[in-house]
Amino acid sequence: MNDLKIKIPTLLIDEVKCKANIKMMIDKAERHDLVLRPHFKTHQSLKIGQWFKDFGVNKITVSSLLMAKYFSQEWSDILVAFPTNINEIETINELAKTIKLYLSVENVESIKFLSSQLKSSVNIYIQVDVGYHRTGIDPNNISLINDILRMVDQSDKLKFVGFFAHSGQSYTSRTPEDIKQIHFEGLQLMSGLLKHYPFAKISIGDTPTSSIAEDFSGVDEIRPGNFVFYDLMQHQIGSCEISDIAVAMACPIVAIHNDRSEIVIYGGGVHFSKDRLEDKEGIIYGRVVEEQDFGWGHVVQGMYLKSVSQEHGIVSVPQEMIKTYSIGEHLIILPVHSCMTADLMKKHQRILA
């Protein structure tokens, strides 16, 4: 059980599962004649980026200009799927000079600013809101879209590409039918836009809808990110099987409390993040899986991360099993939200090949 020699909390990445997830999404995009522009905010890793490259992927999505700068070392076609932060104009100009940069806008102020400050060409997506209500323009607000397009046209540095959307409300789904319904509503709104702007590219696709949907009418590009790892939240949503989850945290056991049948691990909110989900046991922060040669297997029934503080995690253990664990061993735990966990664990990762 201790072949991994885990000294401190470590993110384990199962290369086989991870590559299978990548291949699955590439096949899906090919089947539907879609460009796959995967979101790299999940792994934030040049190494895993290379696995995508090996499959022929050459366009990516990121969620900040800092991330774009990081990936611009090896990638030359990057969409920043985040409302343009005009305060980072220096980074924008630096990137626009060297790569094919796509920015997202949803207001005239940003477009005005970019028009006057850009030194190289930038491609523009207009973000529309297809029901998540986090960001993006109402796709029925044709007058605002036209205002933006007019300003884009007047600039010799800006080039309008199309519309993009993120159906983040799919994360509240619990069945494939829910996911497909949300996806369908997004497609309807996008096809409404295509009637006004038939030349526009359409880019959509969070992990739940990209994993489950089979109708991509009118869509040019999908941008799922989380699927590369998946996690317990995606499993609860219905996007994946537990066996598809390609990352897990290995955490040393530092204390065992027989009386309340709990194990204390070195592994807390600064490692897992405090993302949580509600399941049959109440709020949980992770699930323990069986260790196997070269990775991990099934979920250990009844064993879950019940709370996290800064560095501590408390694992609930079935009473009959508590005696089988010892101080100095480790537990392997599937995270609730792999994007957040991987962001925290950038420096302490291990790839299991």
Next chain:
Amino acid sequence: MNDLKIKIPTLLIDEVKCKANIKMMIDKAERHDLVLRPHFKTHQSLKIGQWFKDFGVNKITVSSLLMAKYFSQEWSDILVAFPTNINEIETINELAKTIKLYLSVENVESIKFLSSQLKSSVNIYIQVDVGYHRTGIDPNNISLINDILRMVDQSDKLKFVGFFAHSGQSYTSRTPEDIKQIHFEGLQLMSGLLKHYPFAKISIGDTPTSSIAEDFSGVDEIRPGNFVFYDLMQHQIGSCEISDIAVAMACPIVAIHNDRSEIVIYGGGVHFSKDRLEDKEGIIYGRVVEEQDFGWGHVVQGMYLKSVSQEHGIVSVPQEMIKTYSIGEHLIILPVHSCMTADLMKKHQRILA
């Protein structure tokens, strides 16, 4: 409003408030004849550590061996207030050689392991559980305590110092009376131990009890950490005033949605953490404050961080105020849990002096 020239999410540290918080706790410790061994997991900064040094503090607490190693550059008396992770024996031996190291134990397995593997002397605190039930030995379990003490005695490398406790349940308090009651129960349990082990040192003290309590009978040392910054959670608990909070996040405004009276900021779960609290508005992740020369002032009524995703934050704004904000400005937001926010923002901090 934009004198700070905030380009990306930045943790602002108000040096005056921070030093006042440090001074307040130093005065309190002096008044009660206590050693102040502040917990440095909150700021994790050598620079802020220096402010403590300037006030004469020379002993600190941390929550991991990695943190002990970091601070051992400038500190030579460090308690790791976390169940000893025996898998890090190399780090333990490295530290024990150069500094006065205090470890926490709560089981015989760790003591056995340390006895056989230590190369230099280490001071041992036994952690007892005074009601938080996260970690520590039941203080009534005298037989286990005696087992540990016997093994400590048999080792020429281990030196028993005393008992320490963390009343983390104080975080559920909402009034000074609740906090004092929890503190009192802890003192009772510790004084019970002193009857058995009159030579033992007693170390206690989370931020709520250290801020509020005035009875420290039998206590030798307090170890609060969060008080250096405080935060909205501590304010809700009743440990501090809003005006004592010494850190705030400055986040660029990237989108404004008049229709739903919301501002989208660049600043999400990877900046604030996903720690949250329930208040009159429901779940909140932060509160907006007024910007002032050299810092910030009052909370802007009705303006709070209502949700965070990886990089986005959504701020709810009173309808009549939404028109006063513009893209490219920034908001200043008090965090819910400053320890978690500061951990995430180590690389992007600015001290306002």
